[in-house]
Amino acid sequence: MAEVAENIQNIIKPENLVYQKSPVLTDKVMHYCPGCSHGVVHKIIAEVIDEMGIQEDTIGVSPVGCSVFAYNYIDIDWHEAAHGRAPAVATGVKRVFPNKFVFSYQGDGDLAAIGTAETMHAVNRGENIVMVFINNAIYGMTGGQMAPTTMVGQVTATTPYGRDVDLNGYPLKITELIAQLPGAAYVTRQSVQTAAAVKKTKKAIRKAFEIQANKKGTAFVEVVATCNSGWKISPVDSNEWMEEHMFPFYPLGDLKDGEKEDPEALKMNV
Amino acid sequence: MAKVKGAVVVDMDTCKGCNLCVVACPTQTLALHRNVNGKGYHYSYMENPDACIGCSNCALVCPDSCITVYKAKIA
Numbered sequence: 001m002a003e004v005a006e007n008i009q010n011i012i013k014p015e016n017l018v019y020q021k022s023p024v025l026t027d028k029v030m031h032y033c034p035g036c037s038h039g040v041v042h043k044i045i046a047e048v049i050d051e052m053g054i055q056e057d058t059i060g061v062s063p064v065g066c067s068v069f070a071y072n073y074i075d076i077d078w079h080e081a082a083h084g085r086a087p088a089v090a091t092g093v094k095r096v097f098p099n100k101f102v103f104s105y106q107g108d109g110d111l112a113a114i115g116t117a118e119t120m121h122a123v124n125r126g127e128n129i130v131m132v133f134i135n136n137a138i139y140g141m142t143g144g145q146m147a148p149t150t151m152v153g154q155v156t157a158t159t160p161y162g163r164d165v166d167l168n169g170y171p172l173k174i175t176e177l178i179a180q181l182p183g184a185a186y187v188t189r190q191s192v193q194t195a196a197a198v199k200k201t202k203k204a205i206r207k208a209f210e211i212q213a214n215k216k217g218t219a220f221v222e223v224v225a226t227c228n229s230g231w232k233i234s235p236v237d238s239n240e241w242m243e244e245h246m247f248p249f250y251p252l253g254d255l256k257d258g259e260k261e262d263p264e265a266l267k268m269n270v
Numbered sequence: 271m272a273k274v275k276g277a278v279v280v281d282m283d284t285c286k287g288c289n290l291c292v293v294a295c296p297t298q299t300l301a302l303h304r305n306v307n308g309k310g311y312h313y314s315y316m317e318n319p320d321a322c323i324g325c326s327n328c329a330l331v332c333p334d335s336c337i338t339v340y341k342a343k344i345a
């Protein structure tokens with residue numbers, strides 16, 4: 001045992017460091033439940049900002065939902081928005097500061113329910129912003145009510161017998177709708193439940209910020225995520241539930257990869 | 271032949287015991303400690319320190335960025 005401890009001390013040296021907490025994250029302990037996907041996505045955004053060297057030039061717009069306090073954790077400038085209005089606020093911020101990197105960070109209740117209009121119109125205008133969309137199929141903050149994204153049959157506080165399409169409608173694939181809009185440059189759906197998935201999501205978020213730098217249109221990154229408290233299962237079981245039930249309906253991958261439509265091509269002939 | 275050997279340092283005060291790192295580790299290095307931290311969580315620790323290969327999988331999936339990873343070539 002003593003020998004093992006000695007070996008470890010030989011490895012734990014600055015020159016052997018391969019991974020540490022991003023310097024763009026603050027020292028505040030996150031208020032999220034143990035195992036919540038929000039923390040993983042915050043970390044990825046912080047790492048991308050650090051690697052691109054844009055900490056001084058990035059402005060986040062935080063939503064209403066569990067991630068309302070995102071501004072406590074990622075050490076950049078932030079603007080808080082009213083529920084669902086983050087894309088509208090981000091539009092204003094980006095137009096006032098066109099040389100800054102501006103992104104919204106929103107849950108599915110925020111982006112795909114109360115904020116559907118702001119979401120669709122911001123993308124349809126082709127605003128040069130990044131939108132990060134955390135789809136955990138439920139309203140986490142308010143105690144686990146049904147969201148538009150809740151799966152058919154999924155039990156929530158407001159669907160105690162499971163989501164019933166006749167009563168509650170179909171789950172909303174808002175990312176598929178967004179991919180149809182001419183203002184969208186890059187639309188992708190990712191996840192963060194494994195190390196490989198985390199690396200892919202990081203690439204996607206980096207690409208989204210690069211698209212913003214090149215003024216190609218709106219870059220939209222959905223992350224299919226878990227809310228283990230709302231789902232009332234453990235974090236590990238939540239990842240399995242997500243893979244089994246959400247991935248077939250919300251398939252991962254790029255939905256659009258290009259740039260917004262050329263307005264000249266759409267002009268009337270007069 | 272030189273062997274690659276890893277080690278992790280878990281911040282036991284900020285760990286919330288979610289268990290995601292334990293499941294993500296390909297070498298069964300990690301486990302949740304039987305003791306709890308100041309917040310009452312069973313924190314993650316290296317139960318089999320010899321097994322760690324320094325792949326960083328545990329740290330990548332950690333929502334609270336509690337894990338620092340080191341890797342060295344051992345002669």
Ligand SMILES: Cc1ncc(C[n+]2csc(CCOP(=O)(O)OP(=O)(O)O)c2C)c(N)n1
Pocket residue numbers: 064065066067083106107108109110111114134136138139140141142147227
């Ligand atoms: C105008 C307004 N309506 C309703 C609410 C209540 N409310 C707070 S958070 C939330 C939903 C959050 O769900 P989601 O966006 O999915 O985020 P999560 O908490 O799951 O991360 C609601 C309905 C509010 N704060 N303001």
Ligand code: SF4
Pocket residue numbers: 031032033035036037038066136140141226227228229230
């Ligand atoms: S309620 Fe759900 S979304 Fe909110 S912090 Fe807890 S696990 Fe995360």
Ligand code: SF4
Pocket residue numbers: 276277278294295296297298299300321322323324325326327328329339
């Ligand atoms: S670095 Fe890799 S091998 Fe070591 S504890 Fe983490 S996941 Fe396991």
